Amino acid sequence: MRISFKTLCKVLACLVACSAYSIDTNAQDYWQQELKYSIKVKLDDKKHTLDAYETIEYINNSPDELTYIYMHLWPNAYKDRSTALVKQKLENGEKNLYYASEERRGYIDGLDFKVDGEKVKWELDPEHIDICKLTLNKPLKSGGRIIISTPFHLKFPRGVYSRLGHIGESYQVTQWYPKPAVYDANGWHQMPYLDQGEFYSEYGTYDVFITLPQNYMVGATGDLIGGDQERNWLEMKVEETKEYLKNSEGLARNTTAVGINELTFPPSASDTKTLHYRQSNVHDFGWFADKRWHVLKGEVELPHSKRKVYTWVMFTDEEAHLWKDGIEYMNDAVYYYSLWNGDYPYQHATAVDGALSAGGGMEYPNVTVIGTSGNAFALETVIMHEVGHNWFYGILGSNERDHPWMDEGLNSFNENRYIETKYPDRKLIxxxxxxxxxxxxxxxxxxxxxxxxxxxxxxxxxxxxxxxxxxxxxxxxxxxxxxxxxxxxxxxxxxxxxxxxxxxxxxxxxxxxxxxxxxxxxxxxxxxxxxxxxxxxxxxxxxxxNGVALIDYKIVKAKNTGSEYTVTVRNVANTNVPFSISGIVDGKSTNTTWYEGFDKKTEVTFAAGDYDALKIDWSKDIPEVNRRNNTYKTAGLFKKVEPLRLQLLTSLENPNKTQIFWTPVIGWNEYDHAMPGLAVYNSVMPARRLEYVFMPLYSTSTQTVLGSAKLGYNWFPKGAPFQNIRLTVGGSRYSNGNNALPALGEGIYGKNPIQANKLKTELGFTLRNKSARTKVVNKLLLTSYDVWFTNSDVGDVIPTKSGAVSVNYFPEGNYYVKRLAFVHTNGRTLNPYDFTVSVEQGQVQSAEPFVKAQVEANYQVSYRRGRGLDIRLFSGRFLYNDFPNVEPKFAFAMHGNRDYLYDHVFLGRSETSGMLGAQFVR
Incomplete structure (x- = not known):
């Protein structure tokens, strides 16, 4: 292979850049494209459409010659069922856009791309109709620039599917215009529009001219150019809103108060206005329009430059009682994000109240849209989070689609810091x-x-x-x-x-x-x-x-030598990361000390002191998967055991307590009548390896203790073909039916019913999937059932026609069943299905064993949102059976109550008539 001198120089430059860590990031090998937009757009709020004309100056700062340019046409994501958006929403369990009518969908059309005034060939991507490719008439050289222009027509989808849309005459105008994909050192980054997965766009300057009826208020990216009349009108709205909130104080959601909950749209003005917005150093432009908004304005001084930034909130009556403090939330968000990261570089920040399907809020440069919040703290959190995206997405323009943590994750880090700073005593609830x-x-x-x-x-x-x-x-x-x-x-x-x-x-x-x-x-x-x-x-x-390493440090022991503590720490998860130890006195921490990570087990020294305990990660800074082994008491017998907490109902896992949950329960069946009892369990969120539930019940009919119990243990092996291995041992005891005593004569019954006892042991293997997004679950189940019957009447005296007789009859028919089953489930949103293949081997007392196999398949034909046709297929066969007539309970049948494995609850298990006899299982 022949390599040109130019190519060789590029390769050597890359190698030097990778190896020389001290090279400045602003070195000449970094470049990015530059765009200058001019868009003139007009809103038709009767047809819910936009008509626009766009020009883009595209400046090629790359070292490459470009022969084509990818363009995003993201409104087409709402056009039909073929789009990546629809497919992703189906994967996430959402059917609404798939079944949307034509009237509720949206699209972009009317395109006529030209470059420098000349038509160019363009074509939709063969897989994604929201991406197109412009083939340039002549290559765009490095350092060159072209003007791309096109008219376009946009039909709004209903604003219930994703970010772009309208609800009535409230408009969320986002991802709305033809937009070049990013071209960087890694090539083109064309991408379809998605809900789960945001964006990556080129920086540039926007001049956007919006024409719409005069009585619409607009919140938008950019500074309003000129527009003194609009600015004065908004200032008047601010004064009206202050008066409105003053008069409406304490009357939130009171429909009798003037203006409160007045959510109908006023008629649109017959006259229109054109608003000009301009912004530099941004990579998107969003705008929102509504005729019902109230408006508040404020300002905040930045912590470093001391420059003033204007803040605006625009909101409807629906949650006006929450938005009244919106300026405080905006100001605090701008201030703290500037304090911790760098001063906000723009002139204003705006939050608007709008119909939004994409969660609580969505960010755009300078402006964010907020959905329904429900309470003041939720509103503040969403406003603050979305304003924060001006830093992590807006100013720092990482590739959100490929590295989502660089915007959403870093923003959430700042969000948590904001809450801990402003509300240090804030609790989860x-x-x-x-x-x-x-x-x-x-x-x-x-x-x-x-x-x-x-x-x-x-x-x-x-x-x-x-x-x-x-x-x-x-x-x-x-x-x-x-x-x-x-x-x-x-x-x-x-x-x-x-x-x-x-x-x-x-x-x-x-x-x-x-x-x-x-x-x-x-x-x-x-x-x-x-x-x-x-x-x-x-x-x-x-x-x-870059990995999924788990963290789990454990204090094995601690020895007080007088001058210091020698603490033995085990790295249970064997992930070598730093950790801290604190001394605990009267429930407060002292002498917190950080240590570098290690492998397996080590000893560290800790400052001497009169501590009640030593604790790893007192401040809960380390995301350990197990915090229940972090504490070591300096005195007492049970140095590693936390205080016992008997908790009614449930709670969340508290590593500082040994939790046992309980709740009163009551059951009923035809033979035991009412059965009050108690459930004792340790099930909690998140899941534990060892889980148990014990549920003793007292039969008011037989005066005996019945109930059930189950003990389960989970293994989650790393890198194995099985995602989960679970061993479960459980049992139950309930009355099965009236105690017929055929040896004493026809129609003779004991005082108490026969009791059925079951012991079930199961080893389950859940196979690991290659994709985390799949709805497929494959399980292999090895199950053993032992069923036997007891008669509490033995020894009792039963009156018969021929006289009193002592009962010495023990019920027969005890049996065991061993089952091997493979269960495949595909819980996809459309046409879900499952099938089970199983083989059973069983034996009734001393009779010959039997072997039978069966296949069951279930398929749902989805034909309308929320509706489907269920189809079930079943086939079974005895592979071995030496009975002249197989025991009826084991036989195949079209229907009945033959739950011979006692996996289901029956109110009258042995009943053959009446309502209780109508219960059956398949």
């Missing part, structure tokens, strides 16, 4: 704290950050979590929230605890200053953090960002 949810359920010790932690544990303990550094579209629906948002926030909070707040702030400021208005990659952030802290952060990036 927050303002909704009351007797039931707080003290009664023992939730008072959980703080806001625990919501991230518990979400992370949900899948981490089951080894179903995914790396933080992962493509957004490849996350499972759950992991997109618990990993991208929650786990990333946790690990960066951990890093800050280890480094110290000031060191972390300095590093994040350096990241901001170096990469603002650019496209940082994960390695760029790592380089900045390591340079600014002077530390090798391989433990952090390799284990916690």
């Amino acid at each position: 927050g303002a909704q704290s009351n007797f039931l949810s707080g003290k009664f359920l023992d939730l008072e010790s959980f703080d806001h950050k625990d919501s991230y932690y518990l979400g992370y544990l949900l899948n981490a303990r089951r080894r179903l979590d995914q790396p933080i550094e992962f493509k957004s579209a490849e996350y499972s629906y759950i992991n997109y929230g618990t990993v991208v948002y929650g786990k990333t926030a946790l690990v960066f909070d951990y890093l800050m605890a280890y480094l110290g707040n000031d060191v972390m702030d300095n590093a994040m400021h350096a990241y901001f200053d170096t990469w603002k208005f650019k496209h940082p990659q994960p390695e760029d952030l790592r380089k900045i953090l390591e340079e600014e802290t002077g530390k090798d952060l391989s433990w952090f990036f390799d284990n916690l960002i």
Whole structure:
């Protein structure tokens, strides 16, 4: 292969850049494209459409010659059932867009692309109708520039599917115009529009001219150019809103109050206005329009430059009682994000109240749209989070589709820090704290950050979590929230605890200053953090960002030598990361000391003191999968056992207590009548390896103790073909039917019913899936059933026609069944199905054993949203049976109550008539 001198120089330059860690990130090998937009758009609020004309100056700063340009036509994501958006929503369990009528869908058309005034060939991507490719008439040389122009027509979808849309005459105008894909050192980044997975766009300047009826208010990216009349009108609205809130104080959601809950749309003005917005150093433009908004305005002084930034909120009557403090939320968000990362570079920040399907809020440069919140804290959290995206997405323009943690995760880290700073005593249950949810359920010790932690544990303990550094579209629906948002926030909070707040702030400021208005990659952030802290952060990036390593440190023992403590610590998970130990005195921490990580087991020294206990990670900074082994008491017999907590109903897992849950229960069947009892269990969220439930019941009919119990143990092997191995042992005892005594004569019954006893042992293997997004579950189940019957009448005297007779009859028919089953389930949103293949071998007392095989398949034909046709197929055969006539309970039948494995609850198991006799299982 012949390599040109030019190519060789490029390769050598890349090698030098990779090996020389000290090279400045602003070196000449970094480049990015530049765009200058001019868009003139007119809203038709009768037809719910836009008509627009767009010109884009495309400046090629790359070293390459471009022969084509990819363009995003994201409104086409709503056009039909073939789009990536529809497919992803189906994967996530949402059918609404798939079944949407034509009238409720949206699209973009009327395109006529020209380059420098000349028509060019363009074609839709063969797989994605929301991507097109412009083939240039002549190559665009490095350093060259072209003008791309096109008219376009947009039909709004209903605003219930994703980010673009309208609800009545409230408009969310986002991802709405033809937009070039990013071209960077890794090539083109054309991508279809998705819900789960955001964006990556080129920086540039926008001049957008919006024409719409005069009585619409607009919240938009950019500064309003000219527009004195509009600005004065908004200032008047501000005064009206202040008066409105003053007069409506305490009357939230009171329909008798003037204006409250007035959500109908006023008629549109017959005259129109044109608003001109301009913004530089942004990579998107969003705008929102509504005629019903109230308006508030404020300003905030930035912490470093002391420059003033205007803040606006625009909201309807629906939650006006919450939005009245919206300016405070905006100001605090702008201030704290500037304090910790770098000053906000734009002139204003705006939040608008709008119909939104894409969660609680969605961010765009300078402006964010907020959905229904429900309470003030939720509103503040969403406003703050979305305003924060001006830093992590807006100013620091990472590739959200490929590295979602760099915006959502870092933003959630700052979100948690904001809450801990402004509300240091904020609990997980927050303002909704009351007797039931707080003290009664023992939730008072959980703080806001625990919501991230518990979400992370949900899948981490089951080894179903995914790396933080992962493509957004490849996350499972759950992991997109618990990993991208929650786990990333946790690990960066951990890093800050280890480094110290000031060191972390300095590093994040350096990241901001170096990469603002650019496209940082994960390695760029790592380089900045390591340079600014002077530390090798391989433990952090390799284990916690790029991997799924679990953390679990345990104090084995602690010895007081007088001058210090010698603490033996085991690295249970064997992940080499830093950890801290604190001394605990009267429930407070002291002498917190950080140690570098190690493998397996080691001894560390800790400062002497009169401690009640020593504890790993007192401040809950380390996302360990098990915190129940972190405490070692300095006195007493049970140094590693936490205090016992008998908790009614349930709670969340509290590592500082040994929790046992209980609840009163009552059951009933025809033979035992009412059965009051107690359920005792340790089941909790998140799942534990060892789980148990005991449920003793007392029969008011037989005056005997009945009930059930189950003990389960879970293994979650790392890298094995099985995602989960579960061993379960359980048993039950209930009355089975009236005790007929044929040996004493026809129609003779004992005083008490026959009791059926079951012991079930099962070993289950859940196969690991290659994709976390699949709805397929494959299980292999090995199950053993032992069923036997007891007669409490033995020894009793039963009156018969011929006289009293002592009962010495023991019921017969005890049996065992062994089953091997393979269960395949595909829980896809459309046309879900499952099938089970099983083989059973069983024996009734001393009779010959039998062997039978069966296949069951279920398929649902989805033909309308929420409706389907269920089809069931069954086939079975005895492979071996030496009975002249097989025991009826084991025989195949079309229907009946032959639950011979006692897996189901029957109110009258032996009844053959009446309502109780009508119960059956398939």
